[in-house]
Structure formats: C-alpha cells, structure tokens
Amino acid sequence: MFQPLLTKNFHYGRPASLKEYEAAGGYEGLRAALKMTPDDVIKAVIDSGLRGRGGAGFPTGRKWSLTDRKSPGQRYFIVNADEMEPGTFKDRFLMERDPHQVIEGLLISGYATDAGKGYIFIRYEYTEAARALETAVQEAKGAGFIGKNILGSGFSMEISVHRSAGRYECGEETALMNALEGKRANPRSKPPYPASKGFRMRPTTINNAETVADVPHIIKMGGSAWKTLAAYEGGAGxxxxxxxxxxxxxxxxxxxxxxxxxxxxxxxxxxxxxxxxxxxxxxxxxxxxxxxxxxxxxxxxxxxxxxxxxxxxxxxxxxxxDTCCIVRAMINNLLFFTRESCGWCTPCRDGLPFVYDILQRIEAGVAEMDELNVLDENCETIYSNSFCAFAPGAVDPVRSMLRLFKDEVEEHIKLKRCPCLN
Ligand SMILES: Cc1cc2nc3c(=O)[nH]c(=O)nc-3n(C[C@H](O)[C@H](O)[C@H](O)COP(=O)(O)O)c2cc1C
CATH class of the missing domain: 3.10.20.600 (Ubiquitin-like (UB roll))
Structure with a gap:
C-alpha cells in the first residue's frame, strides 16, 4: 500500500504546526543529516536518483556536488517557490499545508552545500503560503533548528522568506538571483554558473520547493530505499x-x-x-x-x-x-507569455507577439494558408535564438499544435472561421 510522504500532514487543511510536524517524524531527517558528513548527505541524494522538480529534471545530488564548497566566504542556498507556471499549484500546497517540511529540506540542503544563509523566494500572490513559512521559520528558530550551532552540530544557518515582486521570469534561476539582489529580473549569461558565482557573486545552489521537501525523506529512509518508491524501474521516489x-x-x-x-x-x-x-x-x-x-x-x-x-x-x-479549440488554447497560452516576457532578448520580446498575432489571425478567419509556414519558422527562430528557456517554453506547445493538430488548424484557415464553433 502506497504511503504518502510529502502530503502526509495535509489532512489538517492548514499549516501543520511545529508540534504536529515533529509528532509525525519531522526534523528527524535534519538530526540524522547533522550526524553525517556533508559528502555523505550528497551521496544519499545521488543514490536516491532525485531529479529537480522545478521542470528541467537536473539530478539534484550532482548539482550539489558541483557547488564550490572550498572557497572561503558566504555561500547561499535558495528555494525556488516562484511557481508562476500556469496550471501549476504543487509548491503552493506544500508550503501552505506543511511549511516545516520545506524548511527542514532547506536546512539539510544548506548543510550539504555549506550554505550559511538560505532564502525561500516565493511568488508574490502566495500570501497564505508566505505567512505559513514566516510563522514556521519563527517556530523553528525558537526550537533551535535555525540559527547558530544548530542542535550543537557546529553548523549555522539563517533563513529568510523573500516575496517576489511578481514576474514569471523571476522563476528562472539567474533572473531570480538578480531579483533577490534588487536588480531588474533578467536572466544572466552562463557561465559563470551559480555553483561558483551566483547570488551576490557567491557560490549558490538553487532548487525547487518540492525538490527540497523530498530531502528529509531521503535522509530518513536512505537514498536507495526512497528511489524504489517509483512506479517503474527508471524512476525515483x-x-x-x-x-x-x-x-x-x-x-x-x-x-x-x-x-x-x-x-x-x-x-x-x-x-x-x-x-x-x-x-x-x-x-x-x-x-x-x-x-x-x-x-x-x-x-x-x-x-x-x-x-x-x-x-x-x-x-x-x-x-x-473535445469541445476545446486548440488554436484558442494556444492563444490563451501566448497571451500569458507575451505579457510576461522580461524583454531582455529580441526573439522573446518581439517574436512572441508576432506568434500571438498569427494565432489570432487564424482564429479570426483572416489568415492565409502560407502563414502556417511563417508561424512554424518563427517558432523555430524563437526557440533556437532566445537568451533563456522562457521563449522555447512559450513556443514549444505551439509547435506541437502544428505537428499534432495540423488538420484542425488548416480547417480554421479553409473555413475562415473556427470549426469548433457551430
Ligand atoms: C521562465 C522560467 C521560469 C521558471 N520558473 C520556475 C519556478 O517557478 N520554480 C522552479 O522551481 N523552477 C522554475 N524554473 C526553473 C529554474 O530556472 C531552475 O531550473 C530550478 O529552480 C532548479 O531547481 P530544480 O533542479 O530543483 O528543479 C523556471 C525556468 C524558466 C526558464
């Protein structure tokens, strides 16, 4: 019988308090991790096969092992809780229902990467989640889980909850760091990678909120045991x-x-x-x-x-x-991406409104058939020439529409109206 880990405290329907969290085994992962070496914590995460839950699926343990842990000075660990991807609401529930789980994950992640300062960068609109996290940070501080010499281990870490000013691009990790520094939230060139020069040009590790919340369970169960929870052999957790x-x-x-x-x-x-x-x-x-x-x-x-x-x-x-018009669905998508483009690079800033315009022409019944080639070519140009992964993500669904729903799109153009409307 499948036993939930991340959602096991969700039944309260409100943030689980520190007392409730600890009664369910909370902070045992931190206690165990602090008795291990940082290298052993990283090894457990590598063994678990955990891959980043923010969207790209980069192996988490490998990312941590790339962090510069040798140079003297401050290091940072950032939890990416920006979650502005339309249709996505998983991190919000994690933070609203069980904020200590994210905090415990951040503390273990900070210990493994030798980060003395942690930030939780949270979406502007997530006021309930931000309040839950702020309360939980105070509770954890009071209990000695955050601050100097945590549980007598010699490891110290402070945690701040930072509310985003509100922009989809702020979720892109380098734009997020600019935003956290109080600068315009545009992406940075890589290299240098955050692992060596990230927030304030110091070594920084950044992971999604769900990724970090998995970590206490990996430490408690052991990486290999956590891995086997997956539904098939190639998966993890x-x-x-x-x-x-x-x-x-x-x-x-x-x-x-x-x-x-x-x-x-x-x-x-x-x-x-x-x-x-x-x-x-x-x-x-x-x-x-x-x-x-x-x-x-x-x-x-x-x-x-x-x-x-x-x-x-x-x-x-x-x-x-079956009643959904796929062209309309893509127009809806593009409206979001066009508005949210940070404007840093030309293919994204100027290309996305162009794609949006052609989609609107198709829907309105005024597009010519050869505009489909123009649409396809533009999506390809935007996909291959933009500065960060924002614009490729914006045009990828449109490209899939041209592949999978070619007949339906052509029907729009032939009929000079939307065939989904009777
Ligand atoms: C435009 C854009 C928005 C993003 N938004 C988020 C986000 O809201 N949350 C997130 O975790 N990752 C987001 N990412 C991915 C991050 O850049 C980064 O890969 C991720 O935070 C790394 O964490 P992970 O390895 O745990 O997935 C976004 C990427 C792009 C290009």
Missing part, C-alpha cells in the same frame, strides 16, 4: 501531480514517480466530466508540448515523457476536452 481542466476531480495527488498519465487523469482526476471526452493535455504546465490520446499510457517522468516529444515539466496536467 514520489512526485506531486496536479490535475486541472475538464476532469471530475481536479486536485493535487502524491503518487509514485512514473505513474501513467492515464491513471493520473482517470483514477485520481476522476476521468472526464460527463458528456465530454479527452482531446489533449499539457502534461506539466503551459510551457510543455501537447500530448494526445495515443500517448496516454506514458509513465509521467522526465525521460519517458521526453521520448514521446513532450516534457513532464512540473507534473501538473491541464486537460482539454
């Missing part, structure tokens, strides 16, 4: 999957990593609402390519979803029914 859109039971579910997409939608999401059938979905946020019914059995994990031409992203699935 558990994962928070979200479902929204035209399903009966939208919500957030902790499941073994690699649970098939079909099972997430039908068993946990309750299947499609009565009278509607599944048309397509975005598997992990608005920046992930569309998946169609023939690939519904795909295990939801990074490599498996990549193999079918999409990306798992955040693992929060947006489901479209």
């Amino acid at each position: 558990t994962k928070l999957y979200g479902i929204s859109g035209r399903v009966k039971n939208p919500g957030l579910f902790e499941l073994p990593t690699g649970t098939p997409l079909k099972e997430i939608i039908e068993t946990h999401g309750g299947g499609m609402q009565d009278g509607y059938s599944f048309k397509a979905c975005l598997p992990g946020g608005a920046s992930t390519p569309i998946i169609t019914p023939n690939n519904l059995n795909v295990p939801m994990d990074f490599d498996t979803v990549s193999k079918i031409g999409s990306r798992m992203g955040t693992g929060c699935v947006t489901v479209f029914d």
